[in-house]
Every structure is written in structure tokens, then in C-alpha cells.
Amino acid sequence: MKLPAPRGPLGASLTDLLVHPPRDTDDVDDAVLSRWRDAATVADPVTDDDVQLTLWTLYALHYRGFEGVDDAWEWDPDLLRLRRVLENAFEAALRHQVPAPTATAAEREAVAAALFAMTAPAPGPSVARYVSRSADATQAEEFLIHRSLYTLMEADPHTWAVPRLSGAPKAALVEVQADEYGGGRPDRMHSALFARTMRGAGLVDEYGYYVDRLPAVTIAALNLMSLFGLHRRWRGAIAGHLAAFEMTSSLPNRLYGDGFRRLGHDAGTTDYFDEHVEADAVHEQIAGRDLAGRLAEQEPELVGDILFGAAACLYLDELVGRHLLDAWSAGTSSLRAA
Amino acid sequence: MTGHAPQPATIEACPNGPLLVRGDVELVDSDGNPIERRRRTVALCRCGTSAIAPFCDGSHKAIGFVTPS
Numbered sequence: 179m180k181l182p183a184p185r186g187p188l189g190a191s192l193t194d195l196l197v198h199p200p201r202d203t204d205d206v207d208d209a210v211l212s213r214w215r216d217a218a219t220v221a222d223p224v225t226d227d228d229v230q231l232t233l234w235t236l237y238a239l240h241y242r243g244f245e246g247v248d249d250a251w252e253w254d255p256d257l258l259r260l261r262r263v264l265e266n267a268f269e270a271a272l273r274h275q276v277p278a279p280t281a282t283a284a285e286r287e288a289v290a291a292a293l294f295a296m297t298a299p300a301p302g303p304s305v306a307r308y309v310s311r312s313a314d315a316t317q318a319e320e321f322l323i324h325r326s327l328y329t330l331m332e333a334d335p336h337t338w339a340v341p342r343l344s345g346a347p348k349a350a351l352v353e354v355q356a357d358e359y360g361g362g363r364p365d366r367m368h369s370a371l372f373a374r375t376m377r378g379a380g381l382v383d384e385y386g387y388y389v390d391r392l393p394a395v396t397i398a399a400l401n402l403m404s405l406f407g408l409h410r411r412w413r414g415a416i417a418g419h420l421a422a423f424e425m426t427s428s429l430p431n432r433l434y435g436d437g438f439r440r441l442g443h444d445a446g447t448t449d450y451f452d453e454h455v456e457a458d459a460v461h462e463q464i465a466g467r468d469l470a471g472r473l474a475e476q477e478p479e480l481v482g483d484i485l486f487g488a489a490a491c492l493y494l495d496e497l498v499g500r501h502l503l504d505a506w507s508a509g510t511s512s513l514r515a516a
Numbered sequence: 517m518t519g520h521a522p523q524p525a526t527i528e529a530c531p532n533g534p535l536l537v538r539g540d541v542e543l544v545d546s547d548g549n550p551i552e553r554r555r556r557t558v559a560l561c562r563c564g565t566s567a568i569a570p571f572c573d574g575s576h577k578a579i580g581f582v583t584p585s
Contacts, residue, residue: 287531294532299578357555428574432567459572460559463530 179386181244182235186228187217192235192260199248206256214263223267224275224497230394230401233264237404241334242385265405272402276493279485284478286471293418293466293488297425305499306430308506309437318441320512321434322379323388324502328400329372329450330385333358335403336420342413347476350468354420354461368457371450375438378447391513395501399494406487414480415487417473421465422488426495427458532582534559534572543570 184190191214195205220226238244239252251257282292309321328335333355340351360366373383382388389397406416435451445452470488474481505512525539537558543551551570559572563581566573 291531294577353557357557361555428572429578432573455573456559456568456571457555459534459574460536460555460557462574463533463536463559464557467530 179238179242179244179384181247182231182386182389184228185231188214188228188232188260188264189235191217192232192257195256196235196244196247196251200250200254200256206259211259211263214260218263218267220267223264223271224398224494225394227394229264229267230397231389233261233268233401234389234397234404236261236264237401237408238386240404240408241331268398268401268405272490272493276486276490279489282474282481282485284474284481286467286475289471289474289481289484290421290466292485293421293425293470296485296488296492297422299429303503304430305502306433306437308503310433310440311437313437313441313506315441316511317506318437319379319381321502322376322381323391323513324396324498326372326376326381326383326388327386327392327396328403330369330376330383332368332372335400335407336416338407339413339416342410343417343473345472345476347417347469347473350464350472351417351420354424354464354469357457357461366453368450368453371453375447375450378443379438391516393501393512393514395494395497399498402490402494406490412483412487414473414477414483415490417465417470417480418484418487418489419491421462421470421484422491424458424462424465426492428455428462431455431458529562529583530559533576534562536560 181193181196182189184193191210218229220229223229235244236257239247239249239257243249243252279296280292282288305321309318313321336351337355340348340355343351356362358368360368360370364370376383403416403419406412406419431451431454435448435455438448438451470484474484502512523539525537525541527541528536528538530536537560538556543553543558545551561569561572561575562583563576563579565575565579565581567575
């Protein structure tokens, strides 16, 4: 993967560092740190292109990195300082914007019921209904490009949580993730199924290929997962995020599959969506009851974080959905100019 | 499924949802023909509205299916 094109002073500053190997001496003094803090002080960090793309670039160093960028940057203290500046801004905005969930008892079925209530199917416009009935070929392609940022690495951010958990919630997470990773079959990995969908639609299936085309809000939805996954203190939130993600998947994926069939795509291209109808009806039970519910019983003080993680997932999903539907109803592209 | 140790079957009745089946169970149709099981843990429809029966597709949530408690 190539480094993305910077969208502001934060990204430009990061790119300036990454093109060289890290040095033993600190590159970043208080003046640089102060400039980063100023640049991260924006009206809305959730939808700010420079904040979100720069944070995504820093997180990408923990996944598969970039061509021409020294792997040693991953744990460079200067970059971790930049990451903290951006994460503080992102977290503060989420705390302010995400609707606070109703408090719930730290019991398995109560937590699962609360999560199912938060994620209950709602009537009204949705990306899934639009793709099912109305999207044209260009809009369907745009939808795949938005989804590709996460889905070509599907499941990876939640896997960070495995060593942070123990007992029943850990077993539950591994049970879900094993299925996400194809149950031992590389060709059945969900990321591989989506790569096939991308190819079937004539798109590039390379992870991160389209990031320069994506708006901040799509990038923020993935950054949320990396934020929750990479910090042990957010283990409750990553569990709640996965539960909400799985609980809002089966029914929409049926509609996505219908939409791509309506547009004439073959079974290989729609397999990803069809697989998720069945798989996520299993995963939502395990993630809601055995992962989130059991974690709440193990660590009752995490209930608030579990529900916050779910609420944040739904909030970002809603923002992305609104971005797509607003662009399409205005007759414009939901992507940035190439 | 092959390549794993025998695992006693469990069937978990999920509140307001499907039956979650784990372990060594053979799924067959009404003629006794095997139904392909594509994952270790499967969810079987209990509300009667799944479009991919016998497997669950989440439709119970759309119809507000409630199991007796």
C-alpha cells in the first residue's frame, strides 16, 4: 500500500517523517507538538479530513504498513505522541456527539437485550434499501469503495481484543473471529470474499487502494474500531462495537445481495453478502450474549463502555449512511475527486 | 466438518431468536438428505420467516418474534 496524499498540516507533517527511517534522537520537540495540537483543534474531528486520514495512517502502521516506510515507525515515540493528540480529539468529540445509551444491569441477557434493542431494525431510508432498489451501477461501485477500506481487512481491528480478554468472552470472540477468517480456509475469509466482490465489480481489490477517494467520515468509522481495538482500556467498547456491527448486518446484507443481483452481478460477486446473511445471524448471538454479555458479568464496571462502543458504532454507521444518501439524492458522487 | 475432535452437541435456545447449534450434529432434510453445514456453529430458524431456512437470517428481529419465557 502507498502512503495516502496528505489533506492538511497533520498529514503533511507525518509524511515528512515517514519518508525517512526513524532516528534515535527525537524529531519532535515541543514546538512541533504544539503545532500538532493546534492543527487537531478543529470544529469536528469526526469529519475532519486531516485528523481522520492522519490517524488512519498511524493506525495502518500497526496493521500492514506502507511501501517504502520503515516498519520501525510503528512504535516510534514521536508518532505515538501524534497519535495521542489525534485520539484525544477524536475521543472527546465522540463523548460529546454519541447519544448516551440507557444504563443496563451487568447481566448477560440484560446486556444482550439492551444491544438488540439499540440495533433493532428501523423503518425509513437506509443505504441497504437504496442499494437494493434504486442504486445505479456507479452508486453500487461507490458503495463497494466505501466498504472496501474496512472490509478488505475485515475482522482485524476486533482481533486486537483477544489477548485483553479471558474465559467465556475470549472464547466467544475467537469463535466469531475464526468464522470471519474462514474457519481455516483462506478462500472463505470474509476479506477474501469481499476481494472477489471487488474484482467482480471491476474494482481493485488491494487493501487501502481507494483511501484517497474516501471522505473523512468513512475513514472515521474504521478509526473507531482501531481506537477501541488497540487500547486495552477500551476492551468493553470493542466488544460492544462488534456486537452492534454483527447485529446490523444480516438483514442489510440480504438487501445488498439483492441490489447487486438486480444490477446483473453473478453469484461470485454477491457471495460476500449472502455469506453474511447466514454468518452474522450466528455472530450476533455470540457477540451479544457470550462476548458482550459475559464480559459485563466478568467486569461489571465495563457495562457503560460496552454500550458506548455499540452506540459509537451505530453513530458512525449513521453518519456514513447519511453521507452516501445525501450525495446520491443530490445527484453527486459520494467519493472525493480522483 | 472434519479434522477436529468429537464435540458433544449443544443446542442453545436464544431468547427471541434462533437455536444455536454447536458440536457434532448431522442436519438432514425431510427426506434424510444431508444439509450442508458451512460453519462450526450454526443458527437454526425458530420464527418461521427465514429466507434461508433452516438457517436463521435475522428475520425474527424484523417481525418482532418473541419466545415464551
